[in-house]
Amino acid sequence: MDWEYWGRPVPSFGPPSARLLIVGLAPAAHGGNRTGRIFTGDRSGDWLYRALHKFGFANQPTSTHRNDGLRLIDCYITAAIHCAPPDNKPLPSELANCRPYLLDELTKLKKVVVVVPLGLIGFKTYFDARKQLGWTNPVPLPAFGHGCALTLEDGVTVISSYHPSQQNTQTGKLSEQMFDDVFRQARKIIDGR
Numbered sequence: 001m002d003w004e005y006w007g008r009p010v011p012s013f014g015p016p017s018a019r020l021l022i023v024g025l026a027p028a029a030h031g032g033n034r035t036g037r038i039f040t041g042d043r044s045g046d047w048l049y050r051a052l053h054k055f056g057f058a059n060q061p062t063s064t065h066r067n068d069g070l071r072l073i074d075c076y077i078t079a080a081i082h083c084a085p086p087d088n089k090p091l092p093s094e095l096a097n098c099r100p101y102l103l104d105e106l107t108k109l110k111k112v113v114v115v116v117p118l119g120l121i122g123f124k125t126y127f128d129a130r131k132q133l134g135w136t137n138p139v140p141l142p143a144f145g146h147g148c149a150l151t152l153e154d155g156v157t158v159i160s161s162y163h164p165s166q167q168n169t170q171t172g173k174l175s176e177q178m179f180d181d182v183f184r185q186a187r188k189i190i191d192g193r
Helices: 043-054 092-108 119-132 176-191
Strands: 020-024 075-079 114-117 149-151 157-159
Touching: 020 119, 043 176, 075 092, 092 119, 114 119, 114 176, 157 176
Parallel strands: 020 075, 020 114, 114 157
Antiparallel strands: 149 157
C-alpha cells in the first residue's frame, strides 16, 4: 500500500548483446506492474533471478525494485505482453497489440543462442513471432514440455520451461532443481559456442 505503482507498460530488461533470451508471459499485477521492471518484486522473479545468478546471468540473486542494482549478464528478458492482464490471462487482442514490440526486439537481438520460453504462452508467442518474421520453424511444431530442448535451423536452441508462477512452484509441478536444470543447460550451450 506504500508503493506508487508503475501502472504502465513494463519494458524489457537486459543488454541487447545478450546470448540468452527469456520470454515470459506478462508483468505480475503486484510485481512488475508495481515496480516497473519485469519479474521484479514478486515470487516468480525470486525464482528467476536466483537461477540466473547461480549460472552467471545476473549479478545478484534478488530483485526487489528497479533501482536495486540488479544487472543482467548476457541475458535479455521480455514478455508476450508488457501490461498486467486481468487474472493473468491475456486476451488475443492484448497479445496482438504487444507483438510488434517482440518482433522489433527479435530483429535487434542478433547474438541470441538460447531462448527460454517460460510457460506455454511464452513458447507459442516466440514461435508465432518467428513465423511472422519469416524465420523457419519446425513443422510440425513440437509439443511444449518442461526441459525439452530443440535446436532450430538458424542455430538457436529453445529450452522450454514451466513458468515459475506460484501455481507451478507451490504445487510441486516445478521444483527449483527442475528450473535450475534449464539454466544449467543454457549455460552449457552458450559456453560451448
